[in-house]
Amino acid sequence: xxxxxxxxAAPPPVLEVTNIEVVFKKTVQxxxxxxxxxxxxxxxxxxxxxxxxxxxxxxxxxxxLGLENGAISAGTIRFDGRPVAGLxxxxxxxxxxxxxxxxxRIFEDLSVEENLVAxxxxxxxxxGSAAGRFDLVYEYFPNLHxxxxxxxxxxxxxxxxxxxxxxxxxxEPSLILLDEPSLGLxxxxxEEIFAIIARINxxxxxxxxxxxxxxxxxxxxxxxxxxxxxxxIVIDGPVERLARxxxxxxxxxxxxxxxxxxxxxxxxxxxxxxxxWLS
Amino acid sequence: MTFDWLLLAEVSLxxxxxxxxxALTALAFVxxxxxxxxxxxxxxxxxxxxxxxFFGFTATLALPWWxxxxxxxxxxxxxxxxxxxxxIRPMLGESPIAVFMVTVGLGSILVGLVEILWTxxxxxxxxxxxxxxxxxxxxxxxxxxxxxxLVAAAVITVFMVLFRTWRGGxxxxxxxxxxxxxxxxxxxVPGVFSLAWVIACVVAAGAGILVGAIGGISSTMGVFGxxxxxxxxxxxxxxxxxxxxxxxxxxxxxxxxxxxxxxxxKLLATFSLLVAVLMVRPYGLFGTREIERL
Numbered sequence: 208x209x210x211x212x213x214x215x216a217a218p219p220p221v222l223e224v225t226n227i228e229v230v231f232k233k234t235v236q237x238x239x240x241x242x243x244x245x246x247x248x249x250x251x252x253x254x255x256x257x258x259x260x261x262x263x264x265x266x267x268x269x270x271x272l273g274l275e276n277g278a279i280s281a282g283t284i285r286f287d288g289r290p291v292a293g294l295x296x297x298x299x300x301x302x303x304x305x306x307x308x309x310x311x312r313i314f315e316d317l318s319v320e321e322n323l324v325a326x327x328x329x330x331x332x333x334x335g336s337a338a339g340r341f342d343l344v345y346e347y348f349p350n351l352h353x354x355x356x357x358x359x360x361x362x363x364x365x366x367x368x369x370x371x372x373x374x375x376x377x378x379e380p381s382l383i384l385l386d387e388p389s390l391g392l393x394x395x396x397x398e399e400i401f402a403i404i405a406r407i408n409x410x411x412x413x414x415x416x417x418x419x420x421x422x423x424x425x426x427x428x429x430x431x432x433x434x435x436x437x438x439x440i441v442i443d444g445p446v447e448r449l450a451r452x453x454x455x456x457x458x459x460x461x462x463x464x465x466x467x468x469x470x471x472x473x474x475x476x477x478x479x480x481x482x483x484w485l486s
Numbered sequence: 487m488t489f490d491w492l493l494l495a496e497v498s499l500x501x502x503x504x505x506x507x508x509a510l511t512a513l514a515f516v517x518x519x520x521x522x523x524x525x526x527x528x529x530x531x532x533x534x535x536x537x538x539x540f541f542g543f544t545a546t547l548a549l550p551w552w553x554x555x556x557x558x559x560x561x562x563x564x565x566x567x568x569x570x571x572x573x574i575r576p577m578l579g580e581s582p583i584a585v586f587m588v589t590v591g592l593g594s595i596l597v598g599l600v601e602i603l604w605t606x607x608x609x610x611x612x613x614x615x616x617x618x619x620x621x622x623x624x625x626x627x628x629x630x631x632x633x634x635x636l637v638a639a640a641v642i643t644v645f646m647v648l649f650r651t652w653r654g655g656x657x658x659x660x661x662x663x664x665x666x667x668x669x670x671x672x673x674x675v676p677g678v679f680s681l682a683w684v685i686a687c688v689v690a691a692g693a694g695i696l697v698g699a700i701g702g703i704s705s706t707m708g709v710f711g712x713x714x715x716x717x718x719x720x721x722x723x724x725x726x727x728x729x730x731x732x733x734x735x736x737x738x739x740x741x742x743x744x745x746x747x748x749x750x751x752k753l754l755a756t757f758s759l760l761v762a763v764l765m766v767r768p769y770g771l772f773g774t775r776e777i778e779r780l
Binding site: 269271274276295296297300301305306307308312313314315316317321322324325326327328329330331374378 | 579669
């Protein structure tokens with residue numbers, strides 16, 4: 208595949224999605240011209256309500272759409288400056304783009320360590336031993352070391368999420384797509400997981416595209432945010448600015464709108480139905 | 487008149503011996519099902535292909551038996567790779583029934599091919615196993631069955647160890663567990679499918695050589711696959727231990743029913759067991775729950 212020349216001064220962003228459209232079963236359009244960029248070394252948050260198309264966006268990037276009868280019908284995706292359309296998912300992973308899927312998707316019948324062994328396939332064609340990465344995983348998640356020979360299906364939800372992130376660490380990717388790591392976990396565990404996500408970003412320099420329902424959590428670790436609704440981006444900006452935005456505060460942070468008065472859900476729903484993000 | 491316990495032991499041993507071959511063929515079936523979720527009804531015919539390839543190499547090309555066996559396994563491996571790539575992979579994502587019917591067709595094609603090449607007449611494979619009688623305690627066991635069983639047991643053991651220790655075994659089990667997740671950790675899923683078909687066809691061909699050495703070969707020997715289907719349904723479509731236990735169990739029951747009740751009761755006994763198991767455990771003795779039903 209020809210690699211387009213890049214000027215040395217401006218390295219390309221690790222991920223650049225331009226105007227993609229995704230159609231399922233050749234009939235249902237889920238993404239309508241979505242664009243986003245993940246600068247190198249940054250955590251970028253992708254927020255939105257259920258069914259907005261967040262997971263679909265991630266699957267479009269990691270090319271796992273085909274397994275669900277979905278396809279990208281327009282637009283381009285560049286990873287490390289290189290267009291990646293049509294690259295088989297396992298080759299994308301081996302190139303350094305790792306997708307931690309929603310619902311953790313660990314291999315339940317395999318032991319904890321075997322789950323990590325499976326992730327060594329992501330290192331195919333790369334130098335360096337995987338053993339050091341195992342140590343790193345166990346350093347970030349000491350629980351996993353204790354339970355390394357346990358069948359992964361018997362782990363608690365939090366440990367399963369740690370294992371899912373651990374597999375990504377073994378792969379040593381340059382970009383992790385992280386789909387709702389807080390799903391179904393207790394607040395304390397969520398805090399712990401997010402602290403580690405921030406640490407991995409800081410210590411390993413791994414860029415991340417983070418999909419999250421919990422906007423406050425996402426804003427705590429991310430530097431830039433995108434908010435999507437029904438298949439497109441409606442607002443984006445640095446998280447500090449998003450956190451001050453009236454609509455974002457009301458709908459995503461639950462901090463009340465205009466006067467800070469407590470609104471009933473019915474009012475909000477009514478209001479939201481009439482509200483147009485884009486005129 | 488007292489009951490002849492020695493006879494019972496001999497019949498049981500012979501049944502377990504055949505059961506070992508059932509287990510081996512069932513292993514081939516399970517490998518494909520586990521990795522690709524394809525119900526491969528052509529497994530009996532692939533077994534036949536292996537036996538005929540062996541026959542061709544020994545009788546027609548006059549190779550020594552070990553070279554012929556290696557050749558037959560290689561033919562089956564190539565057959566597996568080509569079939570997976572050209573016939574099965576394009577069917578990915580189609581309804582399971584459609585893929586299932588494709589394997590039925592594949593079986594018929596193999597039977598036709600064998601009849602064109604070697605006619606439908608039954609043949610005998612050259613003798614290659616030691617003929618000295620085998621005694622276990624006082625019970626006599628036909629040497630071919632004994633050696634067939636030993637080979638089957640060795641191969642199954644090797645596979646069970648490989649599944650646990652070899653990295654490819656991890657990839658196979660990961661793919662079996664969650665295809666999308668396997669992709670997401672960098673496993674070449676189509677490669678695993680291909681490998682599963684190659685391994686399964688080689689195993690089935692090996693079983694075919696053993697079955698053929700014991701009972702001779704014919705273009706109808708694919709019906710062996712029917713008993714194997716019972717074995718995997720009883721044991722669980724996706725379970726290696728299930729294939730092992732199911733194989734021995736069906737072999738034993740067939741032998742006992744055939745000897746004490748008469749040959750016509752063989753099928754009755756095994757299918758009664760099948761119905762009984764399905765009523766209690768619809769996913770087989772060792773199978774994963776909520777597996778698709780046939």
